[in-house]
Amino acid sequence: MKNIAAQRQELLMQANALYEAKEYARAAEAAAELLAALPEDTEMRYIRAAALTGLERYEEARAEIAQIRAVHPDHAGAARQEVYIDRAEGKFCTAITHLHTLIAALERRIAAGDNIAYHTVFLASAYSLLGEALTLTGESAAAVDAFRASSRLETTREKKAIEYSNALFAANYLPTEQRSSYANLARDYAALYAEVTPLASRADAMRGHDRIRIGYISPDLRTHPVGTLIRPLLALHDRTRFTVCCYMNGTEDALSHGLCASADAWRNIQGMPAEEAAARVRADEIDILVDLAGHTQNNCLPVLAHRPAPVQVTGIGYFNTTGLPAIDYMLSDVHVDPAGTTDPAFTEEIIRLPHSHFCYMLPEDLPPVAPPPMEHNGYVTFGSFNNFNKVTDEVLFLWRAVLDAVPHARLLVKSKIFGSAEGRAIAAERFARCGIPAERVEMRAFSRGHLAEYGDMDIALDTFPYTGGITTCEALAMGVPVITLRGASHGARFGESLLTNANLAELIADTPADYVQIAATLASAPETLASLRTNLRTILAHAPLTDARTYVRDVEAAYAEIWERFVRAAGRM
Numbered sequence: 202m203k204n205i206a207a208q209r210q211e212l213l214m215q216a217n218a219l220y221e222a223k224e225y226a227r228a229a230e231a232a233a234e235l236l237a238a239l240p241e242d243t244e245m246r247y248i249r250a251a252a253l254t255g256l257e258r259y260e261e262a263r264a265e266i267a268q269i270r271a272v273h274p275d276h277a278g279a280a281r282q283e284v285y286i287d288r289a290e291g292k293f294c295t296a297i298t299h300l301h302t303l304i305a306a307l308e309r310r311i312a313a314g315d316n317i318a319y320h321t322v323f324l325a326s327a328y329s330l331l332g333e334a335l336t337l338t339g340e341s342a343a344a345v346d347a348f349r350a351s352s353r354l355e356t357t358r359e360k361k362a363i364e365y366s367n368a369l370f371a372a373n374y375l376p377t378e379q380r381s382s383y384a385n386l387a388r389d390y391a392a393l394y395a396e397v398t399p400l401a402s403r404a405d406a407m408r409g410h411d412r413i414r415i416g417y418i419s420p421d422l423r424t425h426p427v428g429t430l431i432r433p434l435l436a437l438h439d440r441t442r443f444t445v446c447c448y449m450n451g452t453e454d455a456l457s458h459g460l461c462a463s464a465d466a467w468r469n470i471q472g473m474p475a476e477e478a479a480a481r482v483r484a485d486e487i488d489i490l491v492d493l494a495g496h497t498q499n500n501c502l503p504v505l506a507h508r509p510a511p512v513q514v515t516g517i518g519y520f521n522t523t524g525l526p527a528i529d530y531m532l533s534d535v536h537v538d539p540a541g542t543t544d545p546a547f548t549e550e551i552i553r554l555p556h557s558h559f560c561y562m563l564p565e566d567l568p569p570v571a572p573p574p575m576e577h578n579g580y581v582t583f584g585s586f587n588n589f590n591k592v593t594d595e596v597l598f599l600w601r602a603v604l605d606a607v608p609h610a611r612l613l614v615k616s617k618i619f620g621s622a623e624g625r626a627i628a629a630e631r632f633a634r635c636g637i638p639a640e641r642v643e644m645r646a647f648s649r650g651h652l653a654e655y656g657d658m659d660i661a662l663d664t665f666p667y668t669g670g671i672t673t674c675e676a677l678a679m680g681v682p683v684i685t686l687r688g689a690s691h692g693a694r695f696g697e698s699l700l701t702n703a704n705l706a707e708l709i710a711d712t713p714a715d716y717v718q719i720a721a722t723l724a725s726a727p728e729t730l731a732s733l734r735t736n737l738r739t740i741l742a743h744a745p746l747t748d749a750r751t752y753v754r755d756v757e758a759a760y761a762e763i764w765e766r767f768v769r770a771a772g773r774m
Contacts, residue, residue: 205238207551225255243269250482258287266376275306277323281556284330291621293338300331325354325364332367332582336619337592338627341374345386358393359475362503365390366496373521373667373692374590384546387524390496391548395506399508399527400483406511406771408486412441413764416482416510418448418470418501419493419518426671427493433560433749435463439757446485448478450501452488475503482509489760492528495519502528512767515549517559520670522547530763533758534700537691544691552759556745557702560752561674563742571656573727573734581724584613584658584681586651587672589628591664597635599686599713600662602761604641606721610634612642620646655679659730660723666697677703677741680734684719686710 205212212235219228227683232249236242250265263286269279280303287296307324311317334346345368352364369390372383415438421427438445444467449457453469460466470478482490482504487673494500496521504734505513508527515523522544527665531549537558538544538551573717575581583603585592592614604610618624625644632642648654652675661676663685669676673683673696685696687709700708710716723730 205235209235209239209242213248220248220255223255225252227392228252229256241272243273243276247276247282250279250282254282254285254289257289259290262286275310277303277307278669280306281323281326281330284327288330288334291618292623293618293627294623295336295619296334297338300327300334303327304331305636306336317456321354321356325351325360328354329364329367332364332371334676336374336625339590339591339592339631341593342370342379344368344371345375347476349386359503362390362393365393366498366500366502369496369521369524370498374593376593376595376666381519387522387546389549391526392680393663394503394506394525394527397506397508397527400479401508401511403511403771405486405488406768408484408488410488411445412444413598413760414444414446414486414488415760416446416448416485416487416490418450418482418490418504419495420501420612421450421494421497421518422447422449422457422460423451423454428460429562429671430455430517430559431460431493432463433562433753434756435460439753440465443757443760446487448482448501448504450478450499453755470501470504475501476507478504479507479509479516479564488512488764491516491532492523493518495521495523512763514552514763516543516552519694522549524548531691532558532759533691534698536701537694539694547691552758552763554752555750556755557653557698557752560749561671561679561740561741561746562749563747566673567678567738568653568656570734570738573659573730574657575659575727575730578611580609580611581607581659581730582611582613582657583607583613583660583662583720585662585664585669586615586654586676587655587664587669589614589616589618591667591669592631593595593664594631594635596664597637599716600712601636602717603662604637606717607724610641610724612637612676615645615647615651615654617647619644646664652679653722655681660684661721663696665696666690668697668699669706670692670695673699674741674746675707677737680737682708682723682730682733682737684708684710684711684716684723686716699746702744703741704744705740747752 216228216231219231229249229252235245246265246269250262253262266279266283269276283294284299297560304327310320316615318559328347328351332344335344335347348364348368352361355364369386388693419427434760444465447464448537449469450471468481487513490514492505495515502523502525506525506527513528514530514532526548528549530552533551534554534557538553628644629639655676658681661681661683663683665686666684667686676683685700687697688694697709700706
């Protein structure tokens with residue numbers, strides 16, 4: 202290649218553009234071409250390492266990183282790529298160790314005045330990655346602290362908001378007694394948008410629409426629990442009373458296309474700045490904007506912070522307060538939020554639906570229900586397919602009490618973290634620390650065909666205070682009874698709502714002792730377990746939890762009431 206040095210900057214920009222466009226193969230090839238002529242070019246080697254990581258060619262990526270660090274031992278970008286690879290390979294402890302080393306090195310450089318702005322960017326990213334790794338390993342309190350550290354280092358409102366959302370979501374994994382910081386976190390998040398001028402006003406009550414215009418906004422209008430849960434609303438809304446528009450903040454898939462067909466209008470707002478997306482909602486003259494994500498990943502709360510609609514609601518995809526004064530209501534039910542209960546952390550007014558706050562539609566392709574595994578194992582298998590992040594030490598101690606009460610029983614747990622040796626080692630250490638013998642636990646990695654694996658479980662044990670959602674519904678649909686512990690907060694009563702609306706209130710424990718007793722009683726009653734195995738799917742099919750038409754009518758009645766309330770209040774102004 203002639204005049205390569207002169208062309209270097211142009212080639213570097215081309216390779217980086219390909220990488221940013223996620224054309225990793227072409228980026229790797231372009232980088233390799235330059236490196237053949239300029240093998241000492243660290244920037245290009247870094248791009249190649251990042252592209253190879255994107256291609257999941259981890260061994261080659263590590264080789265490129267090693268060459269970079271041989272010359273530049275403290276290269277921040279190379280260190281971060283190494284963490285990405287650690288995480289992809291399930292080496293969570295290794296990733297955490299590498300991140301602590303990287304953070305210490307970056308803080309030393311910043312303290313020394315070395316290219317402060319550049320190194321601060323990497324430091325913010327390192328703290329965020331540390332928060333993610335700590336969340337996966339069950340160190341939720343430390344994860345919250347890491348995300349907060351990242352938010353303090355970020356310089357834009359958009360990026361600060363992302364890290365606050367990460368912290369707020371991680372806080373949901375904390376034991377109840379450790380959640381006192383949640384309200385402060387939510388207030389700090391809201392303060393980011395304190396100076397935003399609302400787009401909507403009381404005058405919107407006079408627009409004169411012949412139907413109430415509902416907008417659903419989410420990154421999860423796809424193959425995702427939220428995508429499944431929103432289907433009955435889109436399909437069954439009374440189109441003589443409501444017009445429905447969906448705002449998708451992400452990449453669409455086959456389920457997205459099905460949801461799109463059920464909507465009156467569909468907008469993909471992926472990549473739009475919050476102000477632009479809010480203007481899009483405003484132009485559509487949405488009356489009630491419904492957020493389906495809360496503080497989950499890629500959420501749209503910054504859009505709602507601009508109040509593009511006069512009435513704004515959150516619910517279905519999240520179970521805690523957003524903290525945003527711009528969101529007026531939380532969609533809940535009489536079981537999650539019984540009358541007379543008030544969570545002081547909530548900034549939203551609670552809408553209490555009379556049954557369930559979401560509807561679970563039984564999938565058409567459910568595998569057949571398998572016989573109870575105790576019949577051929579000779580012992581009862583308890584289990585949980587919830588994310589292991591939800592399994593606090595408090596949960597493990599209670600599960601140990603269950604195993605103590607049923608001496609020959611086994612415990613089957615399944616989660617992403619069990620897909621690597623380090624992940625299994627982390628979990629094994631926690632099981633041992635909480636007194637659960639290794640020989641009584643089976644750890645399984647995540648798999649796509651997980652529904653059929655309920656054939657290996659007799660009784661499901663719910664987590665707390667972060668309970669199961671869709672996971673609980675799937676267990677019931679596969680004939681597996683689920684035992685839950687009634688909690689003392691909105692999110693902690695989620696399991697109670699599901700089981701009540703599944704006509705299975707007898708599986709709700711009032712106390713930890715009750716939880717153990719219900720488990721032991723079921724384990725000692727093979728005929729009852731066999732009957733539940735056979736009949737649970739039918740019970741579920743005729744329960745309020747799956748009654749789509751009643752659910753949609755309940756939601757519509759709530760929408761009509763809050764819209765009428767807004768119109769009345771506007772008329773008094």
